[in-house]
Structures are given as C-alpha cells and as structure tokens.
Amino acid sequence: MKVLVTGASGLLGRTTAARVRDAGHDVRTFQRRPSGVDGVEDRLGSVTDPDDVDRAVAGVDAVVHLAAKVSLAGDPADFRHVNVEGTRALLAAAARHGATDVVHVSSPSVAHTGTAIVGEDAPRADPRRARGAYARTKAEAELLALGADGDLRVVAVRPHIVWGPGDEQLVARIAERARTGRLPLLDHGAALIDTTYLDNAASALVAALHRLGDDDGTVRGQAYVVTNGEPRTVAEMVAGICAAVGVPAPTTRVPGAVARGAGAAVETAWAHLPLASADGEPPMTRFLAEQLSTAHWFDQRRTRADLRWRPEVSIDEGLRRLAAWHAATTG
Amino acid sequence: MTGRAAGPAARLPSPAVAPAELPPSGLPGLDPAWSRLVEVPETPLDAPPGTAGPADVATRTWHVLDTGPLLAERGTPVVGTLLCVHGNPTWSYLWRDLVAATLDAATPDGATPDGPTPGAWRVVAVDQLDMGFSERTGTHRTLRRRVQDLADLTGALGLDGPVVTVGHDWGGVVSLGWAVDHRDALAGVVLLDTAVHHPEDTPIPAPLRLALRGLAASTVTTPAFLETTLALAHPALPADVKDAYRAPYRTAGRRSGVGGFVADIPAGPEHPSADELDRIAEGTRTLDVPVLLLWGPRDPVFGEPYLVDLLERLPHARVHRYEGAGHLLTEDADTAGAVLTWLADHRSTDDDRTPAAPPATPRAPMWHHLDALADDDSTALVEMAPSTGGGVRTVSWRLLARRVRELAAGLHAAGVERGDRVSLLVPPGADLTATLYACLRLGAVVVVADAGLGPRGLTRAVRGAQPTVVVGERRGLAAARALGWPGRRVSTTTLPPLTAAALGVTTSLPDLVDAGAGADLPPAPSPDDLAAVLFTSGSTGPAKGVAYTHGQLAAMRDALAAQYDLGVGTGLVAGFAPFALLGPALGCRSVTPDMDVTAPRTLTARAVAAAAGAVDATAVFLSPAAVANVVATAGELTADDERALAGVRLLLSAGAPVGERLLAEVGDLLPGAVPHTPYGMTEGLLLTDVTLAEIRAAGPGGAAGGVCVGRPAAGVTVRISALDADGRATGTLAATPDVTGEVVVAAPHVKDHYDRLWLTDRESRRGTPDGDGGTRLRTDVDDLAPGARWHRTGDVGHLDADGRLWIEGRLAHVLVTADGPVTPVGPEQRAQTVPGVRRAGVVGVGPRGTQQLVVVVETDPGARRPGLATPALTAAVRDAVGPGTVAVLVVPELPTDVRHNSKVDRARLAAWADGVLAGGRLGRP
Numbered sequence A: 001m002k003v004l005v006t007g008a009s010g011l012l013g014r015t016t017a018a019r020v021r022d023a024g025h026d027v028r029t030f031q032r033r034p035s036g037v038d039g040v041e042d043r044l045g046s047v048t049d050p051d052d053v054d055r056a057v058a059g060v061d062a063v064v065h066l067a068a069k070v071s072l073a074g075d076p077a078d079f080r081h082v083n084v085e086g087t088r089a090l091l092a093a094a095a096r097h098g099a100t101d102v103v104h105v106s107s108p109s110v111a112h113t114g115t116a117i118v119g120e121d122a123p124r125a126d127p128r129r130a131r132g133a134y135a136r137t138k139a140e141a142e143l144l145a146l147g148a149d150g151d152l153r154v155v156a157v158r159p160h161i162v163w164g165p166g167d168e169q170l171v172a173r174i175a176e177r178a179r180t181g182r183l184p185l186l187d188h189g190a191a192l193i194d195t196t197y198l199d200n201a202a203s204a205l206v207a208a209l210h211r212l213g214d215d216d217g218t219v220r221g222q223a224y225v226v227t228n229g230e231p232r233t234v235a236e237m238v239a240g241i242c243a244a245v246g247v248p249a250p251t252t253r254v255p256g257a258v259a260r261g262a263g264a265a266v267e268t269a270w271a272h273l274p275l276a277s278a279d280g281e282p283p284m285t286r287f288l289a290e291q292l293s294t295a296h297w298f299d300q301r302r303t304r305a306d307l308r309w310r311p312e313v314s315i316d317e318g319l320r321r322l323a324a325w326h327a328a329t330t331g
Numbered sequence B: 001m002t003g004r005a006a007g008p009a010a011r012l013p014s015p016a017v018a019p020a021e022l023p024p025s026g027l028p029g030l031d032p033a034w035s036r037l038v039e040v041p042e043t044p045l046d047a048p049p050g051t052a053g054p055a056d057v058a059t060r061t062w063h064v065l066d067t068g069p070l071l072a073e074r075g076t077p078v079v080g081t082l083l084c085v086h087g088n089p090t091w092s093y094l095w096r097d098l099v100a101a102t103l104d105a106a107t108p109d110g111a112t113p114d115g116p117t118p119g120a121w122r123v124v125a126v127d128q129l130d131m132g133f134s135e136r137t138g139t140h141r142t143l144r145r146r147v148q149d150l151a152d153l154t155g156a157l158g159l160d161g162p163v164v165t166v167g168h169d170w171g172g173v174v175s176l177g178w179a180v181d182h183r184d185a186l187a188g189v190v191l192l193d194t195a196v197h198h199p200e201d202t203p204i205p206a207p208l209r210l211a212l213r214g215l216a217a218s219t220v221t222t223p224a225f226l227e228t229t230l231a232l233a234h235p236a237l238p239a240d241v242k243d244a245y246r247a248p249y250r251t252a253g254r255r256s257g258v259g260g261f262v263a264d265i266p267a268g269p270e271h272p273s274a275d276e277l278d279r280i281a282e283g284t285r286t287l288d289v290p291v292l293l294l295w296g297p298r299d300p301v302f303g304e305p306y307l308v309d310l311l312e313r314l315p316h317a318r319v320h321r322y323e324g325a326g327h328l329l330t331e332d333a334d335t336a337g338a339v340l341t342w343l344a345d346h347r348s349t350d351d352d353r354t355p356a357a358p359p360a361t362p363r364a365p366m367w368h369h370l371d372a373l374a375d376d377d378s379t380a381l382v383e384m385a386p387s388t389g390g391g392v393r394t395v396s397w398r399l400l401a402r403r404v405r406e407l408a409a410g411l412h413a414a415g416v417e418r419g420d421r422v423s424l425l426v427p428p429g430a431d432l433t434a435t436l437y438a439c440l441r442l443g444a445v446v447v448v449a450d451a452g453l454g455p456r457g458l459t460r461a462v463r464g465a466q467p468t469v470v471v472g473e474r475r476g477l478a479a480a481r482a483l484g485w486p487g488r489r490v491s492t493t494t495l496p497p498l499t500a501a502a503l504g505v506t507t508s509l510p511d512l513v514d515a516g517a518g519a520d521l522p523p524a525p526s527p528d529d530l531a532a533v534l535f536t537s538g539s540t541g542p543a544k545g546v547a548y549t550h551g552q553l554a555a556m557r558d559a560l561a562a563q564y565d566l567g568v569g570t571g572l573v574a575g576f577a578p579f580a581l582l583g584p585a586l587g588c589r590s591v592t593p594d595m596d597v598t599a600p601r602t603l604t605a606r607a608v609a610a611a612a613g614a615v616d617a618t619a620v621f622l623s624p625a626a627v628a629n630v631v632a633t634a635g636e637l638t639a640d641d642e643r644a645l646a647g648v649r650l651l652l653s654a655g656a657p658v659g660e661r662l663l664a665e666v667g668d669l670l671p672g673a674v675p676h677t678p679y680g681m682t683e684g685l686l687l688t689d690v691t692l693a694e695i696r697a698a699g700p701g702g703a704a705g706g707v708c709v710g711r712p713a714a715g716v717t718v719r720i721s722a723l724d725a726d727g728r729a730t731g732t733l734a735a736t737p738d739v740t741g742e743v744v745v746a747a748p749h750v751k752d753h754y755d756r757l758w759l760t761d762r763e764s765r766r767g768t769p770d771g772d773g774g775t776r777l778r779t780d781v782d783d784l785a786p787g788a789r790w791h792r793t794g795d796v797g798h799l800d801a802d803g804r805l806w807i808e809g810r811l812a813h814v815l816v817t818a819d820g821p822v823t824p825v826g827p828e829q830r831a832q833t834v835p836g837v838r839r840a841g842v843v844g845v846g847p848r849g850t851q852q853l854v855v856v857v858e859t860d861p862g863a864r865r866p867g868l869a870t871p872a873l874t875a876a877v878r879d880a881v882g883p884g885t886v887a888v889l890v891v892p893e894l895p896t897d898v899r900h901n902s903k904v905d906r907a908r909l910a911a912w913a914d915g916v917l918a919g920g921r922l923g924r925p
Helices: A011-022 A050-057 A076-097 A132-147 A170-179 A198-213 A234-244 A256-272 A286-293 A301-307 A315-330 B068-074 B092-105 B143-157 B170-181 B206-213 B215-221 B224-230 B239-249 B253-263 B274-284 B304-313 B335-347 B368-372 B397-413 B430-442 B451-465 B474-482 B497-503 B509-516 B550-564 B605-615 B624-632 B639-646 B660-669 B692-698 B758-764 B825-831 B871-881 B906-917
Strands: A002-006 A026-031 A041-044 A062-065 A101-105 A117-120 A153-159 A223-226 A296-298 B035-041 B059-066 B078-085 B120-126 B163-168 B186-192 B291-295 B318-321 B379-383 B393-396 B421-425 B445-448 B469-472 B488-491 B505-508 B530-535 B545-549 B571-575 B589-592 B619-622 B650-653 B674-681 B684-691 B707-712 B717-723 B729-734 B741-747 B789-799 B805-810 B815-817 B820-822 B837-845 B852-859 B885-890
Touching: A002 A011, A002 A050, A011 A026, A011 A198, A026 A050, A041 A050, A050 A076, A062 A076, A062 A198, A076 A101, A076 A132, A101 A132, A101 A198, A132 A153, A153 A198, A170 A234, A198 A223, A198 A301, A223 A301, A234 A315, A234 B871, B035 B143, B059 B092, B059 B143, B068 B078, B068 B120, B078 B092, B078 B143, B078 B170, B092 B120, B092 B163, B092 B239, B092 B335, B120 B143, B143 B170, B143 B274, B163 B170, B170 B186, B170 B274, B186 B335, B206 B215, B206 B253, B215 B224, B215 B253, B224 B239, B224 B253, B239 B253, B274 B304, B291 B304, B291 B335, B304 B318, B318 B758, B335 B758, B368 B397, B379 B397, B379 B430, B379 B605, B393 B397, B397 B430, B397 B509, B421 B430, B421 B451, B421 B474, B430 B445, B430 B509, B445 B451, B451 B474, B451 B530, B451 B545, B469 B474, B474 B488, B474 B497, B488 B497, B488 B509, B497 B505, B505 B509, B530 B550, B545 B550, B550 B684, B571 B605, B589 B605, B605 B619, B605 B624, B605 B639, B619 B624, B624 B660, B650 B660, B660 B674, B660 B692, B674 B692, B674 B707, B684 B692, B684 B741, B684 B789, B692 B707, B717 B789, B729 B741, B758 B789, B805 B825, B815 B837, B815 B852, B825 B837, B825 B852, B825 B871, B837 B871, B837 B906, B852 B871, B852 B906, B871 B885, B885 B906
Parallel strands: A002 A026, A002 A062, A026 A041, A062 A101, A101 A153, A117 A296, A153 A223, B078 B120, B078 B163, B163 B186, B186 B291, B291 B318, B379 B589, B421 B445, B421 B469, B445 B530, B469 B488, B488 B505, B571 B589, B571 B619, B619 B650, B650 B674, B852 B885
Antiparallel strands: B035 B059, B059 B120, B379 B393, B530 B545, B674 B684, B684 B707, B707 B805, B717 B729, B717 B741, B741 B789, B789 B805, B815 B820, B837 B852
C-alpha cells in the first residue's frame, strides 16, 4: 500500500512515517521541510496550496494526515487556513485521486470545554465550545474528515499530550521554562492528566490505518482518544520530565483561577501586541492554564478494543528513554 | 345534603366549571400518546333505587393516562392493571415514571425480564375530578363521592381485574376505598405516604392545620399549597418538572379542587367525610391481597405514625422506607422500579416459600438462666462505675431474676403488649440488662441504637423504628425530648415531678418494679415472635434496623456458647456492648468495666484488670479501639492487676478485624489467654473465628490479599458469590478456593430481616435459596444448620484451599478498573509494607468501569496537611501496590467510621480524592 504521511517534519509525523514504512508500506511524506526519515519519498509543499496537495495525494492508497498549525497563540485566520482548509483540500484530493483510507490526526481538545475530563471516552468534536483557535479549527477539521467517511474510509485519532525523545514542544518547553523559572505549578498540581508516549501514539496511528482496511468497518467514521492509559498528577508528570532532562522541578505555586485570568488577559494582549518571548509563545495562555489545573484523563476501553492496540511503552519506561536520549544528545 | 355540618368546604369560593382537556405537549417525561379523555356517567349517592332516571345522571369527563391502547396496538397481552390515584395537589403526572417503566418492561415479544410469564401491566393513572386536566365540575366532592367517582370510571373503562391499586397522599385513601369495594377484581395494593386514620387525641399535622386556617387563600386564590408541596422534593425538582406539576393549576378557578381536597380532610369526628374514612380504615383490615408500602420519612404531613397505623391494619405488607426521601416520593426515589420488582416477585412461578434449611430446633428462651438461678445468691452482674454513681454495684442472680420479672409485669401493667416496640436509651449496665430481659420475657420488641450514631443518626433510627415506649436516663430522655422522638417516656430513676413533667416522663423503672411486684406475667412469646431491632453502625450508609426473632437470638447465644465454651461459671469482662448484653443469657457472671461506652478507646488496661478481678474473669471481650488503648496503657498495670488478668483464658476482640501485631500485644497482657477475633456484624454477630496462632499460620494470604478471619463458627455456612467484570456479585454460591466475591452466609443466628427496608432485605437474600421471586436460587448445600437463613454480608473476600475466609473489603468499595474489579484491602496491606506508611486507604477515582486506583496514606511521622506524596514515597507505594496506582496522596489522618474508630471510611475518602485529583480544593478528607 502506498501511504501519504502529511506533517512528517514534526516529531509524531516523523515517527509515524518511519513506523508505517517499517510495517511494509511505501511511504511518501508531505510538508514544507525535508522529513529526515530514511527510506521514504519526501514531497515538499504546503497543505494550503491546492496544487501542492494535489501532487502529493496523486497515486497513494491511504493518507495519514498530521499536518496542522499547532500553537498556543496566534492569528485565528492562520489556524483556519492550515487546519480547516488544508484538511478540506486534502480530503477533496484523496477522493479525486481514488485514495481509499484516511487517518485524520486530531486532538482531545476538540471536545474540551475547560471543565475537568474524568474518565470520559471521546465526545463529539464541538467547534463552538472548544477553547482557543487551535482547538476550534481542529474540531472543525475533524468534523469535515469524519463527514467524508462514505466514499472514503475515515477514522479520527486524538493522541493526548504526546511526549518523548526529540520533542521540541512539551518536553523542550517544560525544560526551558523550568530552567528560567517561568513554569509555575498550578494549584497543588494534583489534577490527574493523561499523556501519550511518542511511540505509543505512532503505533496507534498505524493500528488505526490497518483497522480501516479490515472489512468489519468498526472504526469508520469514529473518533478515538489515544493515551498511555496511565494518568498521573500534573506535578508528578512535570517533575518526571524535569528529572529526565536534568532541570529542577518547579516549586512556585499559582492558584489556578488567577492563572486562568492572567492567561486570558495575555492571550488577548498577544493577539494585538508584537511581543514575543524566547520561544515565540506567550508565557501562559488560558488553554494551557486549564490544561495544567483541571483533570483530563480518558476512558481507553473502546480505543483499545476497536483499534486492537495497546501502548507498548509505559510512562516509567518512556521517562527512562527520555533521560537516556537527553544524556546522549547533551553529553 | 344530610343533616351533618357542611364542613370547611363552605369557606371556599364557589367552585368553577370547565371541561376536561388534554395536557399540553412537551411536559418532561410525559408522552402525549398515554393521555385520553373518558366520559363517565355519574352514579348519584344515596339515590333510592329507581328514583334517578337517565336524564338526571350527569356525565363527567376524566383525563387519564392509559397504556391499554398502546399495549393493544403492540399486541402485548395484559396481565392486569395498575390503577394509580394521585393526591393533592398533584395529578397523574406523578406516575409518569411508573408508566414508562411498565412499557419498558413489556418487551416486544411480551416477556417481562423478571418473570417467565409473558404480558405487561397496563397503567390507568387518573386525574381525579376537579384536579389535573379532568373536568371542573362546579361541585365540592367528598371522600365518599370520590370513591364512587373512581368506581364509576373503572366501570366505564370495563376494568374487571386483576387490578392493583396504587395511591399517594389522599389518593391512597380513595384508592383504598376502591379496593375495599372491589375485592373480586383486587389483586394487590400499593400505598405511598398516605393515611387512613388519625387518632382522635392528637391534632392533625401542622401544615394541614395551617392550610385549613387560611383555607381559601392558601389553596385556591393563591398557589401557596401547590408551591409548598412542589418544594418538598429531595433533591429539588428541576424547573420544567415543577412547571409540569403547575400546568393544570394555573388560575384560581383551576385550583378549586385543591381547596376542596383540603377542606375534605376529616379533622374531627363531626366532619362530613369522617364516616367514610372510618369505613375505609376498617375495611383495610380485611384486605388479604399482597400489599406494598413505600414511604418517604421526610414527609412533614404523612409522618411515621401513619405508617405504623397502616402496618397494624395490614401486618402482611412489605414496607420500604427510603431514607432521605420525602412526601413527593415518586420524585425522590425509584418507586417505579420497586413496584415492578414487587409485581414480578408475586408473578414468579417459583412460589415455594418453604425455607431452604431444615426447621429450627427448639432452644431454651433467652431468660432461661434467670429462671433456673432465681434462687441463687451468686453474682450475675457487676458494674465497675455505674452511671448513677456510688461505686461498684453487684447484682445477684436472685435479684436480677426478680427485677426482670417485676419489670416485665410492671411494663405489662402499664399497657406494654407483646409486639410493642421499646427503645432502650440506657448505657450498658444493670439497668439496661434488667430492662432488656424484661422486654424479652414480656415479648416487647427491644430497639437498640448505638449512641455512637450521633443525635442525627439516632433520631433517624428511632423515628424509623417508631417505639411505643422509650426507656432512658435523664440525659437520654432530654435528648429524646429535644429531638422530638416518638414514644411514651420511662426514666431509669424516679425523677422529681417537675423534671419528669418537663421531659414528658410518665413513669420510671422503680415505679414499674413496684407496680409489677405482685402482678402476674403474661404468657411468654414464641420463638418466631420478633424480639429485637438492632441498628447497624451506619458506617456504610444510614443505620439499618436489623430484626431478630426470639429463636434467632437464642441461636446467637448458643453459637457463642458453643464456639467459646461459655456458660454458668464463666466470668466475663464485657468491654464490647453487644456481647455484654448476652452475659445473663449465657449464664455468665459479667462485668462492665469503667469506661465511656460511647468512646471505646477510653478503656484502659487497669480498668480491664479491675473488672477481671471483680468476677474472677476467664473471658475478656473488647472492641478493636479498646484493644488499642488497653495496649497503650499497659505500662500502668500493677502486680495485683497482672494477677487478676492471669486467670483469663479467652480474649475476644470483636467488631472489626484487628491486626496481628495488636492482637499479639494484648495477648502479652493476658499470658494465659488465647486471643481470638471473630468476624461478624449486626446481621450475624458470630460468623467465623480465628485465633492469633491461626492468623500467623495462615501467612499473608494469596494474590488477592485480605484479612484472614478464620473458619466458619458453630452452625455457620460460608459461600462466595463471585464478582463479575463489572464488579457486581452475580456468581452462584460456591466454595471454590481463591475466587473473590461477596461473602454470603447462612446460620440460625443470622438476622430475620431488615426492619421496614424491604428492598434492602430482598437484596440481602438475592441469589440464595431464601431469595424472593426470580432472585431465588436453589443451591446444593448439605451442611445447613436447622433454622439457618441466608444473608449477603456486603463484604467481599475469598475462601482459601483450607476453608479459611479472607476479607478483602466492602462490596461498595470495590474499584472497577478497565482491567476488572479490584478489592481494596490487599492493595492497602501492600501499601502498608512501605516504610513510613502507617495506614493506607485504597479508593477509585473516575467512572465505574474505568476507575483509577489511588492510594491515600497516613505517614509516620504524620503529615501536617494533606498533599501529594513525595516522588520517592509515590514510587515506593507504586512498586508495592502495582503500576496501576495513578496517584499517592498523604493525609494527617484517614477518615474512619463512627462506632469503631478503626475502619477507614472509604466512601468519604473516595469522594475527597475524586475532587482533589480533578483539580479541586485540597482540604482535609
């Protein structure tokens, strides 16, 4: 099977492309920069360019669509352009070129309304209630993708907080902020959160791709949250990552309500002011404040049963691998 | 109009006239397809035969909910009709859940889930005339008129049986009127918060007096009565449901029936409806169909005395009181489910009511030794510190026997009859013992609730049990007065007249003794008569009344005697209240040590030694909390104390499991004693027994862990009902080793039933040979003792290959994770092996089926405030308990139950952990 993996310059896209390749498929990747993955065909371009998309999709049997604008702040129009219109173009091209299967990579935030998630499965994406431009546009994109199930076979997979070696997002940010004293623990840090070790997220996407091809049709039109299934308190998770990358765990505490208020203010100001911190992100957005002070862990029973998948790497083992990688790359 | 007074209805505005109509659509829970209008010719009251021609007969239009047409459309056979009658000021909307439930139970092929017989129950739920969406007739309708109205309606519908009447509030009276007049069609009676009789010497309930005083204003011209009723739901009704109840009563004209109903309440014998109410109340006594009484104890109008009155008229009724529910019972509790369950039980083809076990063997009555030793001057009882003061008090068998006899005769002379309930608010000691045995001999039912329940719990318990008489010390009676408990008051000592009057006390134990001195005793009760209602500790929800017959109490005594070789000549230190009372029944010399019985952890080693010395004790019974303090205060013992303790051969720590270490330490204080710890509960005091040596021999248990409670005690059969993947105990009764499930026992000394808690009682016998209806399951058990009854303990555990029972926690505390159920005790024991962990509680957070395991620990040294465990402690506990441990929390002190101060209150802990780990406040659990 020839499989197009979009967004393969990102960490999860790269890892997934390699996994799909290892599963014996021909892999083509599609993004603006080279993927750096051996043994795959890179097509460079943008999902916002219909011609680029058309060329990338031509001749493939299946698409694993990871390309997205992932950020905690920014111009809502940019999010819409990449996440909604990019997905729309990709789905149209897939239908046009006779590709059959689409694994749409989404996010649990598409159904996250700011209240605690305690053992829920995967509620329907809701663009009106999702928080922040990223989540709103991803919600819209997921509805588009699942709506295309019919002529195409489509499944949406929502990995939750992916982390692992090479992570420029969560791990690098936690490390950087902890080092510069800008990572406070919200409240007591006891909110229970699910996370997903990188390899588990990638193997879940491959499992979803394979299950789409099965005749039973179980996963078609469905959305699945994917996590390690090992919720941890925010404090423990942050401390574990800090320990793995050799920085001290945060000790400052900020009441969650204060942080949410501040986050909202910063978010608003950010949209209008040409300010930037070292990593180009505002120091605390409301979305992040919510993520770090309310529980969000999921019921994984349907995911595991339908995808016939279980995570291979535990949180503890993942942290060991992260520490080893950190030692190797900084040593 | 007859010659009698017109009654309060004369004070109401002229009633309105309006046609019947259908309810508006969109009312929550109500399907417009259930509604219909029925035209019914009205039979005149008191019309001499032949005088009323067809032209004089009015026709009334009713709105009814009727599932008959729907069932006919579906082709479902109808097995009978539930004729549902609402009260004031509601309408048939009250029964919407029952309508829906009967339709749900009527599966397309006509087979009901609980019964093998196909078919469904049709529901006819009426709006009484002038009420709901039925016609406004422009008349004031009396009770007699309303009973006839209902008969006219069923006549018009052609309902000829079988009919089960279902009535709430004053609809209960109307439905009973129909029931007594239609015996051929009547198949059963269901009543919810209603009354058929009001004693003449007490005023009617205050809310009704208030409504009657400002009758027109409160009921008709303003919606006050309606709004007050709608505010009685627990929890409060959603706004749209309240609006639905209001829908037919929007204007004063629509509410004339509400006022008419209140005006028709016979507040006295001269009222126009008093005769009809009396006729119905007396007729109720002759109903021999199955009866279900469902009750909301928080009802400010239909209080528990009305329930007691109904029970006296319908002694065969099944009763369930929904703790926490009130007047709008159908809104507060799943009464629809209860009614369907009850109907299914009665339709079950397995109607064999013969007990599973061979009949009980005859046993000596509880007062047997008091008769046998009536002329014996040796010591029966010693109180080391009587609550009345005055130093050690010693009572001989002769004196105790005489007092019991005199008290029994005195109580009888004072009007206490066999079957009357007597609440004992007396601290353990000679007074309690004498009164207890006097009640037993008389056949009065003893109600015992532990002061450890606290005032609220005690009040709930006493209200629920509705004693005729309360016997108490001054302090207890003052509380009874303050908390408004029912029952005539008897004080333990004769009080000054003013004090007695202030406390509502009518007599005292000394007065009763005097009155009984020369009087004859009535015949003794029979073994099957109810003897006692003992309240549970309430550590697993509201305290439940556990009812025992005389035969079952005698069996409990015999089980203790056989298990521990107790009898005449045994000196017994009774540091655990339930067993203390059994001393005279066993023939033992018993002594109550100097302690605050409401706080067992106040018992010291010296107090035990002093008590042991007073009766040359060979046996010591303690509660687990007392054991801990006795060990802690062992350093104070003198050489004399140690000598007194040296004669003890048996140490019993009862009430909750104690750890091996603690048992060993207290054993060291009693070098001649074998430490035992029995396993039991209020529903069966002695189920298994284990010695310290056996605990040590058993080791740490299998993979599931647990506390070893030993082998079945005398006369006890133990089985396990395995947990399924959803954590429910659905397995058939089995003795397969290492299978975890609910512990199910059978013994002659197991409870008879839960008092006025039919659903709870039914569940406690589910899936056993004593189960009701479809829950009855035959099991081949050939070792059942005569008279044995089955009981689900609510505990989970397993049997090992050697037949020992291991307790793994409460069924209600089982976590149900994505990988299946997890019992809490094993993980708690593993957590407690981690250095620095003093005690652990294991609870689940999140929805059942995908719960996550959380360990909450007390540390040594203790934490000053709750918080997350350190990374090192978290890792160590996770290593010990298992990788499924998502979080470890530290608290200064784990919450424990009221009575024993020893069992971790996991329900409370789980609610706390749920909040904290969802990002909530980190307060104390």
